[in-house]
Amino acid sequence: MDQSLPRRGLEQLLIDESPQALVVTSPEGEVWLWNRMAQETFGYSAEEALGRPLDELIGLADHADAQAALRQRALAEGEAQARAAMRRHQDGRLLYVDVFKRVVREHGGPRQDPDGEGVRCFVSSFRDVTAQRVARDAQWIGQRYRNLLESVPDAIVVVNDSGRIVLFNSQAERLFGRRREQVIGASIEALLPARYRHAHIGHRTRYHGAPQMRNMGAGLELYGLRGGDGADGDGDGGEEFPVEISLSPLDTEEGRFVMSAIRDITERKRFERELQEKNAALLVANQAKDRFLATMSHELRTPLNAIIGFTGILLMRLGGELTGEQERQLGIVKSSAEHLLSLINDLLDVARIQAGMVQLNPEAVDVGALLREVHASLMPLAQAKALAFELALPPQPLVLQVDRRAMRQILINLSNNAIKFTERGAVRLVLKQAGGATRVEVCDTGVGISEADQQKLFGAFTQVGDPRRRPEGTGMGLHLSARLAELLGARIEVSSRAGEGSCFTLLFQGPAAT
Numbered sequence: 001m002d003q004s005l006p007r008r009g010l011e012q013l014l015i016d017e018s019p020q021a022l023v024v025t026s027p028e029g030e031v032w033l034w035n036r037m038a039q040e041t042f043g044y045s046a047e048e049a050l051g052r053p054l055d056e057l058i059g060l061a062d063h064a065d066a067q068a069a070l071r072q073r074a075l076a077e078g079e080a081q082a083r084a085a086m087r088r089h090q091d092g093r094l095l096y097v098d099v100f101k102r103v104v105r106e107h108g109g110p111r112q113d114p115d116g117e118g119v120r121c122f123v124s125s126f127r128d129v130t131a132q133r134v135a136r137d138a139q140w141i142g143q144r145y146r147n148l149l150e151s152v153p154d155a156i157v158v159v160n161d162s163g164r165i166v167l168f169n170s171q172a173e174r175l176f177g178r179r180r181e182q183v184i185g186a187s188i189e190a191l192l193p194a195r196y197r198h199a200h201i202g203h204r205t206r207y208h209g210a211p212q213m214r215n216m217g218a219g220l221e222l223y224g225l226r227g228g229d230g231a232d233g234d235g236d237g238g239e240e241f242p243v244e245i246s247l248s249p250l251d252t253e254e255g256r257f258v259m260s261a262i263r264d265i266t267e268r269k270r271f272e273r274e275l276q277e278k279n280a281a282l283l284v285a286n287q288a289k290d291r292f293l294a295t296m297s298h299e300l301r302t303p304l305n306a307i308i309g310f311t312g313i314l315l316m317r318l319g320g321e322l323t324g325e326q327e328r329q330l331g332i333v334k335s336s337a338e339h340l341l342s343l344i345n346d347l348l349d350v351a352r353i354q355a356g357m358v359q360l361n362p363e364a365v366d367v368g369a370l371l372r373e374v375h376a377s378l379m380p381l382a383q384a385k386a387l388a389f390e391l392a393l394p395p396q397p398l399v400l401q402v403d404r405r406a407m408r409q410i411l412i413n414l415s416n417n418a419i420k421f422t423e424r425g426a427v428r429l430v431l432k433q434a435g436g437a438t439r440v441e442v443c444d445t446g447v448g449i450s451e452a453d454q455q456k457l458f459g460a461f462t463q464v465g466d467p468r469r470r471p472e473g474t475g476m477g478l479h480l481s482a483r484l485a486e487l488l489g490a491r492i493e494v495s496s497r498a499g500e501g502s503c504f505t506l507l508f509q510g511p512a513a514t
Contacts, residue, residue: 021037096128307333411506458479
């Protein structure tokens with residue numbers, strides 16, 4: 001029986017069974033032939049590769065100059081080779097290959113023709129030497145850095161410029177639950193859950209193109225894979241955990257490497273999650289409290305107004321004569337009810353602000369006219385304490401587009417405080433424009449405020465100074481005023497020295513309309 005093969009069949013057998021990847025390309029670089037070892041090496045089937053540019057399939061943009069130089073040498077000399085050149089697998093992994101490229105010319109064409117005239121095709125063979133290159137890099141890096149990196153507290157992983165692991169310290173073994181021998185030579189993506197691997201190849205390639213120091217915690221949110229298969233496949237079989245990394249490029253005579261320091265941040269993430277959940281729960285509870293207070297305005301105020309009203313009727317003796325003791329006791333009731341109503345009003349106002357239930361109605365407000373109203377309404381308080389109550393207004397009206405009620409409440413609070421905390425001298429209200437801003441100043445010659453107390457002035461329920469000398473109050477006036485000022489787009493500034501008086505300024509940036 002004739003055991004010989006037809007010549008055509010023998011040629012195809014030699015091509016298919018070649019131990020090296022064989023690729024034939026047109027003069028323009030399109031694939032004409034793609035053998036079985038080419039598919040095993042680069043991942044593309046012959047059907048996927050034929051007719052496509054070879055550089056598009058396996059080339060690297062940042063190695064384009066080296067690829068072009070190899071082609072030019074082949075054209076000039078008839079053949080050329082490159083050791084451990086870098087090429088790309090279909091899945092994005094980088095490979096080291098020894099390349100041999102030969103030019104096939106038309107019959108009778110010159111062997112040396114750098115212009116490419118008479119070229120029939122290019123025949124290229126590729127031998128995957130990734131394992132040998134990684135072994136060499138691992139040995140070189142290990143000799144120089146392993147002892148040093150074994151002593152650091154972080155997991156350290158070093159990869160070469162193809163993204164293959166060449167150093168894996170003991171901390172990394174404990175962190176990822178894999179032995180050094182399992183991962184040396186694998187792509188760094190083997191340490192990630194499968195769903196992150198493809199995207200990470202792109203991130204890593206871009207980083208290698210422009211490497212720079214990256215501090216711990218900067219950049220992408222990453223997850224590691226503890227256990228797993230330790231290979232380049234898609235199988236996981238491990239436990240995911242969040243990590244943060246730092247990156248440090250290492251440029252050496254043997255090429256570029258990247259060192260990663262890796263930390264497990266599972267506990268920190270858990271703490272942050274619990275804190276966020278607690279903050280969310282507190283926010284919901286606080287909002288519910290604010291909504292409750294804001295909607296209870298009528299229910300809380302109505303009985304107090306009734307108590308104050310009927311107490312006032314009795315004190316006016318409309319229901320008959322009172323003894324001195326009865327009058328004194330009713331006065332206490334009325335005073336206490338008014339104080340409680342004031343506290344409730346302040347609480348409800350703050351609650352409405354925090355609940356976002358304050359409706360502002362901006363309008364053109366003559367600030368000078370508003371100050372005259374405040375001055376007139378508080379004049380009896382100042383006169384009762386024998387204080388001078390002064391008002392200084394500019395000759396021309398100053399008009400602001402603000403909510404009149406909110407601004408009046410701020411000015412009442414500031415002026416009332418100034419009178420309350422001043423025992424002798426004067427309280428002065430001043431309206432002026434300065435430095436492109438509109439300023440309303442409420443100044444007094446009272447007890448003043450220490451620098452330490454000034455830091456606490458605008459807190460809720462805060463009263464400063466000597467507790468034995470404080471006038472009665474809720475401690476909410478300045479807090480409420482500051483919140484209202486924020487809603488108006490303004491702020492309150494304070495200037496004071498203990499024993500020398502205080503000056504509170506309601507400041508609106510930008511000039512008023514005159």
